[in-house]
Amino acid sequence: MKINQERLWTRLHELSQFGKQEKGGVTRFSFTEEERKAKDLVISYMKEAGMMVQEDAAGNVIGRKKGKNEASPAVLIGSHIDSVPKGGIFDGPLGVIAGIEVVQTMNESDVETEHPVEVIAFTDEEGSRFGFGMIGSRALAGTLQSEHLQQSDQDGMTIAQAMAKAGLNPECIAEAARNPETVKAYVELHIEQGKVLEYAGHPAGIVTGIAGPLWTRWTIKGEAGHAGATPMNQRKDALMAALNVIQYIEEETKKYPNAVATVGQIDVKPGGVNVIPGETTFTLDLRDIDESVRDEVEAKIISYAQAFCEGQGMEIEVDTLQRVAPAPCSDEIRAVMEEACRAMGIDLYSLPSGAGHDGMQFNEFCPIGMIFVRSKNGISHNPNEWSSKEDCGIGTSILYNTVLHLAK
Ligand code: HGY
Ligand code: MN
Ligand code: MN
Numbered sequence: 001m002k003i004n005q006e007r008l009w010t011r012l013h014e015l016s017q018f019g020k021q022e023k024g025g026v027t028r029f030s031f032t033e034e035e036r037k038a039k040d041l042v043i044s045y046m047k048e049a050g051m052m053v054q055e056d057a058a059g060n061v062i063g064r065k066k067g068k069n070e071a072s073p074a075v076l077i078g079s080h081i082d083s084v085p086k087g088g089i090f091d092g093p094l095g096v097i098a099g100i101e102v103v104q105t106m107n108e109s110d111v112e113t114e115h116p117v118e119v120i121a122f123t124d125e126e127g128s129r130f131g132f133g134m135i136g137s138r139a140l141a142g143t144l145q146s147e148h149l150q151q152s153d154q155d156g157m158t159i160a161q162a163m164a165k166a167g168l169n170p171e172c173i174a175e176a177a178r179n180p181e182t183v184k185a186y187v188e189l190h191i192e193q194g195k196v197l198e199y200a201g202h203p204a205g206i207v208t209g210i211a212g213p214l215w216t217r218w219t220i221k222g223e224a225g226h227a228g229a230t231p232m233n234q235r236k237d238a239l240m241a242a243l244n245v246i247q248y249i250e251e252e253t254k255k256y257p258n259a260v261a262t263v264g265q266i267d268v269k270p271g272g273v274n275v276i277p278g279e280t281t282f283t284l285d286l287r288d289i290d291e292s293v294r295d296e297v298e299a300k301i302i303s304y305a306q307a308f309c310e311g312q313g314m315e316i317e318v319d320t321l322q323r324v325a326p327a328p329c330s331d332e333i334r335a336v337m338e339e340a341c342r343a344m345g346i347d348l349y350s351l352p353s354g355a356g357h358d359g360m361q362f363n364e365f366c367p368i369g370m371i372f373v374r375s376k377n378g379i380s381h382n383p384n385e386w387s388s389k390e391d392c393g394i395g396t397s398i399l400y401n402t403v404l405h406l407a408k
Contacts, residue, residue, distance in 0.1 A: 025383030058139030080125030088385020195378030224278030333369030
């Protein structure tokens, strides 16, 4: 049975309307009005696909196709519909819409499976609003703690407050935790967000493992002063110190082939044109597919920064926002995906994921598998993020055959 590529494509574009920005891109943060509208549209698609739909205590939207054996563990298909600021329309939504397409295609061709199949739009995978991501998948895996909900957005609203405002009770997040015995496997279709598949000339690939993101926030405290009256050798310029540390971060990280470091946010106080910065805060996103390498780079950066700031008579604080272990994909699921590709006459291509995904929260919970769809010019987290209709169709067909096999 073939999935309906036109319906997949139309829904993807319909969903992209919520949070659409004037100058391009989509900004759809968790627990916002535009996200609520996007969730309601996804719920309507899930119902059209013949699924029972519920929202759990963490705000995850869950559609379920019954299995012949309702008591057997379910095959979960997931991704997210929240975005980064001015992101693309594929990162997240493709996986949710493709999951719905898989179930709708099954129901339209009266395919019954032994195991139930669920499609989940996870709450806040990106972490863009609160600096803490994968909230919904952590909740489902039972690893979300109430202290995590105290992280706040740039307006000072905590995750807990935003949840309450959205009609959820943050005290009840434990109710979203699933018994691992009720889950057979987790699979996700996602855009690659890199250049590997395009360079290799493949429309889709099978993911071998997911690199682990470590997010930290650095605060350097110097001394505000007069820009005109203070000689260069008598300053404690917190921005210059931060730039020195950031330069070191780039130079050091480049020495490790698979490590990546990104300073995505920086804030300078008090922020006057004629005032020497007294305080600078910046974020660091550090990743490697090998956790020990990532943590080695982290340790080197911290010791350099502490020594440098001490020498300048300045203070430095480092807060950990989130530390996620890299996650291997299941050999068994990869073999099922490879079989699905062979059956479709698609050349096999396997690759690691530099980007983080909800599946890594299930590292200790259930076997995970991911399929990537080629990204044009490897661009993502950018309004120009793009994958072709055909490639999205191919990825969804591989997902369909994989889920059919896993759910039996
Ligand atoms: O940050 C990431 O890797 C993903 O886009 N959340
Ligand atoms: Mn993303
Ligand atoms: Mn994503």
